[in-house]
Each structure stands twice: as structure tokens, then as C-alpha cells.
Amino acid sequence: MKSILENIVALRGVHYACIYQDGEVLISTFPDSNGEGVSDAAQAVEQIFSALQAIGQAHNEIYLTIGEMLLIAYFFDDEHLVMLLTDSKINIPLIHMGVKSASVKIKALSSAQPVVPLAIEEEIPAPIIAPVQEIPVQEVPPPPPAAISLAVQGIMDHFEELLIDYLGPAAIFVLEDGVDLWREKYIPSEETLINLAEILALELNPGDERNDFMAKAKGYL
Amino acid sequence: MNPEVLGKITALKGVLGVTLTDPYGELLSSSIDNEKVNEFIAFMPGITPVIEEGLGLGEISQVVLKGPQLDNLTIVVDKGQSLGVQSEPRGSIQVLSRQIKEILTT
Numbered sequence: 001m002k003s004i005l006e007n008i009v010a011l012r013g014v015h016y017a018c019i020y021q022d023g024e025v026l027i028s029t030f031p032d033s034n035g036e037g038v039s040d041a042a043q044a045v046e047q048i049f050s051a052l053q054a055i056g057q058a059h060n061e062i063y064l065t066i067g068e069m070l071l072i073a074y075f076f077d078d079e080h081l082v083m084l085l086t087d088s089k090i091n092i093p094l095i096h097m098g099v100k101s102a103s104v105k106i107k108a109l110s111s112a113q114p115v116v117p118l119a120i121e122e123e124i125p126a127p128i129i130a131p132v133q134e135i136p137v138q139e140v141p142p143p144p145p146a147a148i149s150l151a152v153q154g155i156m157d158h159f160e161e162l163l164i165d166y167l168g169p170a171a172i173f174v175l176e177d178g179v180d181l182w183r184e185k186y187i188p189s190e191e192t193l194i195n196l197a198e199i200l201a202l203e204l205n206p207g208d209e210r211n212d213f214m215a216k217a218k219g220y221l
Numbered sequence: 222m223n224p225e226v227l228g229k230i231t232a233l234k235g236v237l238g239v240t241l242t243d244p245y246g247e248l249l250s251s252s253i254d255n256e257k258v259n260e261f262i263a264f265m266p267g268i269t270p271v272i273e274e275g276l277g278l279g280e281i282s283q284v285v286l287k288g289p290q291l292d293n294l295t296i297v298v299d300k301g302q303s304l305g306v307q308s309e310p311r312g313s314i315q316v317l318s319r320q321i322k323e324i325l326t327t
Contacts, residue, residue, distance in 0.1 A: 034277065041275030044268050051264060052286070055257035059288030063314065064272065067279045071272070085276075092315070205289040 001027050001109060004102045008082065011098045013090035015069075018042065019106060020081040030085070042073070042083050049075040061096070076103045080110070097170040101177055104203050108181050148188045155193055158220045159200060162213055166204050174203050193221055222304065222325075224250070229324045230304075235312035237292060242266075244301025253307050258294070262305030266298045283322070285314045295321060 001019065008017045009029050018028035020042035030038045045062060052059045064071040065088065072095065073083040082099050148156070156179065163171035178200045186192040197217035204210045222241055227250055231239050238253035246263035253259055269281045286294040293314055297304040304325075308317055 034275075037275040037277060039275070041272045044271040044275065048265075048268060048286075051261060051268075052288075055261055057258070057261070057288065057291060057294075059286040059291055059294065061287040063285040063287075064269075064281050065283040065318070066273070066276070066281050069278060071276065071278075071281075085278075207289075209289070 001106070004105050004109075005029060008084065008098055008102055011095055013087040014095065015085045015087075017082065017084045020046065020083060021079050021110070038083075041071075042081055045071075045073045045083060046075070046081055049081075063092075074099045074103070077107050077110075080106055082106075097167070097173070100167075100203060101170070101173050104174065104177055104181070104199070107202055108199075149190075152188055152190055152193060155190070155220045156196070159197065159217055162216050163200060163203075166209060166213065175200065178203070190221070194218070197221075222249075222302065226324060230306060230321055233308075233317065233320050233324075235309040235317060236306055237309060238307040240303075240305040240307075242303045242305075249302075253305065258305070258307065262294075262296055262303050265296045265305075266301050266303045269298050283318055285318060287314065293317075297321060297325065299325075 005017055005019060005027050006029075008014060016028070016030040018030055018038055019026045020039070023039075023043060025035070025039045025042060028035070028038060048062060049060065060075045062073045062075075068088050070086045070088050070090065071083065072086055072092075073081055074096070075081050080103065082102065084095065084099070086095065156175070160171060160175045163175055167174055178196060181199050182188065182192070182196040186195050197214060201210045201213050201217070204213050227239055227241060230236060231252060238251070240251040240253045240259050240262050241249045242259070242263040243249055244266065246260075248259060248263075251259055253262075265284060269284065273279065273281055281298060284296045284298070286296075287310070291310060293308045293310055293312065295306040295308065295314070295318060297306075304321075306317070306321060
């Protein structure tokens with residue numbers, strides 16, 4: 001999460017950023033002295049988005065002018081808020097795409113379930129093994145990442161073309177991030193390409209856009 | 222805010238409607254048909270002070286909201302009054318914000 005925030009703050013014109021969820025600032029680069037105040041501000045911004053949802057308006061970007069600064073917040077996944085303090089004259093599409101790209105990683109981190117240890121019902125006695133002579137073990141290097149076949153790469157290229165229709169040039173970065181996540185969770189193969197499509201779809205607006213992408217992506221599988 | 226000012230803002234390229242509310246949320250003038258959007262515009266002067274106090278960076282002069290396939294909403298809060306401007310989503314929010322600011326300050 002820290003590296004995600006660092007990437008956002010690295011965007012030109014961004015001074016501070018924080019990620020907020022469920023009434024809590026998860027991580028922030030705002031000055032520590034203003035911690036509680038930032039949390040209150042983020043909560044108020046979340047209330048604005050909630051009020052909009054209540055009247056059937058799904059606005060998810062807000063730009064507040066404060067003197068010569070801009071407070072920008074993006075609300076996604078119905079629970080995460082990324083809030084940034086920036087210069088007033090900034091490249092908004094750049095900031096938007098930077099945060100959109102980060103949102104995929106934030107969602108993936110949030111959805112990762114903690115590992116629950118299995119309950120041991122009965123204690124099994126350890127087998128009695130005769131002592132053996134210690135054998136020197138050679139260190140085995142970690143396995144190389146699974147190779148992507150030409151067929152899989154071809155379908156990934158189609159996914160990229162589809163993404164460009166929705167996201168423009170930023171699709172390249174979104175695909176890279178999506179593929180990284182996919183390779184962490186799945187073995188790249190034709191069978192798991194559907195999972196890559198699902199990861200990429202999370203980057204698009206819920207509803208028609210996402211459904212449209214999934215329908216077209218499935219057409220290549 | 223006089224009717225002439227509202228007329229100038231309404232005439233800006235891409236503007237679809239304008240609503241002005243008083244500090245008590247009453248509609249003073251509106252060309253936005255959606256009653257709920259007007260209520261939201263009236264709600265904004267109540268919430269922006271919380272953000273101002275939290276950040277301690279000064280007053281919020283303008284708020285712009287954007288969303289997928291939705292009209293943009295620009296809200297100027299001044300002395301409890303709230304001026305809401307609904308505009309086409311494809312227009313530049315920065316250009317429109319600057320134009321509104323120029324009209325309000327002249």
C-alpha cells in the first residue's frame with residue numbers, strides 16, 4: 001500500500017495523498033500533525049459521494065478549489081477514497097489515470113483474504129524415524145516466472161486493444177499492472193485468461209462499460 | 222447574485238442549467254429540472270466547512286464533480302449561498318471554472 005501511495009505522490013503537482021476506507025485513513029503522506037483533520041475531511045468527502053449516490057448520481061471524482069491548491073478525491077469500489085492535495089494547475093487526466101491505475105492494486109490488496117490456520121482436531125504422534133546422516137543441501141534458485149505462450153500473448157494483445165477503446169493510451173499501463181497481478185495469482189495459460197479479463201474489467205466503470213468489455217473479452221477465449 | 226450574472230453563466234458554452242440557493246437551502250433561482258440535484262446543491266454549503274476545518278488550508282471556493290456518463294456539476298459556495306452549474310460532461314472543467322470565476326468577480 002505504501003508503494004502505491006508513493007507512486008501517486010510522485011505524479012507532477014501532487015503534494016500529499018491518502019487512502020481512506022470505512023472511516024479510517026489507511027495510509028497517508030499528509031503531515032502527521034494534521035492526521036485527525038485529514039480523516040475528518042476524507043469522511044466529509046465520502047459523505048458527499050454518499051449523498052450523490054442517494055439521489056441516483058454516480059459522480060466519483062471531486063475537485064475542490066482551496067486558494068491556490070486543489071483537493072482532489074476519487075471514490076471507487078463503493079468503499080475506497082483516494083484524496084490528493086495538488087497544485088491548482090495540474091494535468092488532471094494524468095492524475096486521474098495515475099489514481100485509476102493505483103485503484104486496481106488497492107482493490108487487489110483489499111480483496112486478499114487473511115490465511116486462517118486449520119484447526120487440528122486430533123494430535124497425531126510423530127512417526128519414529130531413525131536418525132540419518134546429514135546430507136548437504138544445495139540451494140535451489142527460485143523457479144523462473146511461467147512463460148506466456150504465443151497463443152496467450154495473442155489474446156492479451158486483443159485485451160489491450162479493447163482497453164484502449166475505454167482508457168486510451170493509459171491502457172498500456174493498466175494492462176501491465178493487470179498482468180502483474182494475474183501472474184502473481186494464477187499460472188498464465190489460456191484457461192486462466194478469463195481471470196485476467198476480470199482483473200482488467202475492475203479498472204473500468206461498473207455497469208455497461210465493464211459488461212461490454214467482459215463480453216468482448218470472452219469472445220477471444 | 223443578480224439575474225444578469227446568472228444569465229451570463231447560463232449562456233456559457235456547455236452549461237445545461239444553473240441553480241442558486243440561499244443559506245437556508247431555499248431555491249432563489251433554478252433552471253435545473255432535477256429536484257434532487259437542486260437539493261444536493263443546497264446541501265453543499267453545510268459540508269464544505271467540515272473539509273475546511275479538517276485541512277486548515279482556508280476556504281473552499283469551488284467544487285467540481287464528475288462521473289461516468291454524467292453531467293458535470295460545478296458548485297460555488299459564497300457566504301452560505303450555493304450556485305450550482307450543470308454542464309456537459311465533455312467540456313473542460315478547468316475552462317468552465319475559470320469562466321464562472323471571471324463572471325463572478327467582474
